Amino acid sequence: MQKTSPEIVSTKQEEKIDSVKDEFISIVSHELRTPMSTIKGYLNMLLAGDAGSVSPQIRDVLTEMLLAIEREIRLVNGMLDISRLEAGRMPFTLKDDIDVVEQARLLIQSLIHSASEKKLSLILETPPDKLPKVQADNDKLIQVLINLVGNALKFTIKGSIKVSFYKKDEFVVTCVTDTGPGIPIDKQSHIFEKFSQASTKKTRISGGSGLGLYISKIIIEKLGGKIWLAESKIGAGAKFCFSLPQVNSPKAKEIANQVKSEEGP
Ligand code: ADP
Secondary structure, X not given: OOOOOOOOOOHHHHHHXXXXXXXXXXXXXXXXXXHHHHHHHHHHHHHOOOOOOOOHHHXXXXXXXXXXXXXXXXXXXXXHHHHHHHOOOOOOOOEEEEOHHHHHHHHHHHHHHHHHHOOEEEEEOOOOOOOOOEEEOHHHHHHHHHHHHHHHHHHOOOEEEEEEEEEEXXXXXXXXEEOOOOOOHHHHOOOOOOOOOOOOHHHHHOOOOOOHHHHHHXXXXXXXXXXXXXXXXXXXXXXXXXXXXXXXXXXXXXXXXXXXXXXXX
């Protein structure tokens, strides 16, 4: 049998493969997203009674279908984000006047209703002293906050979710603490990996794609910070934290130069 020699792939070829892969995922995702959005729209119409009254049994089925399609849409969006982030094609717009506490406050306001429906308290713990502004891409910061607070809301059955802040060296750290099921020790080192789900029975029931923490990690590292699981007590909750560089700090300057050089001339 003929032995194949190991292939030497040049940087140019690698770039070509990356761009073809990126394009493929992008096309497939868009092709999936359009019909899924149509299905979601029609399900919402049916549930709103636009096509006539709906019996309770059918309402239950339609609601299940809606939840399933929303989950698929999130998965496809997550895959699109990952393909762009991994290929370095996700544009980052850095701003140097971002008040993390204010961004968290706005997010909490928008989620208060979902929290109270689950009888959970959603608390913003404002720091005693005003924290410095950070350098970040605001939309991406919000995406990370939504992921952490969203997970806390999703997995917590009883108790509270608290968002708190502190300053450490040249960084501002934001933490999200919940009173949910916690994460088993053997799963803790994997939760930031792609498609990772620390599937205890409770977290499996809550659904999800296993992409949120992976995406959050790429975003935070790209912005010059770190994200980590700060505490986890089985049956008593989890605490996730992430850091972002303070405006004008050496790290912030290094990241700004990096992003500028990636943009090209
Ligand atoms: P998803 O939530 O979509 O499954 P993530 O990447 O955000 O994906 O989270 C990965 C896994 O980490 C989750 O499936 C869950 O098992 C675990 N996890 C994340 N946040 C929490 C939390 N606050 N409490 C308990 N488990 C969590």
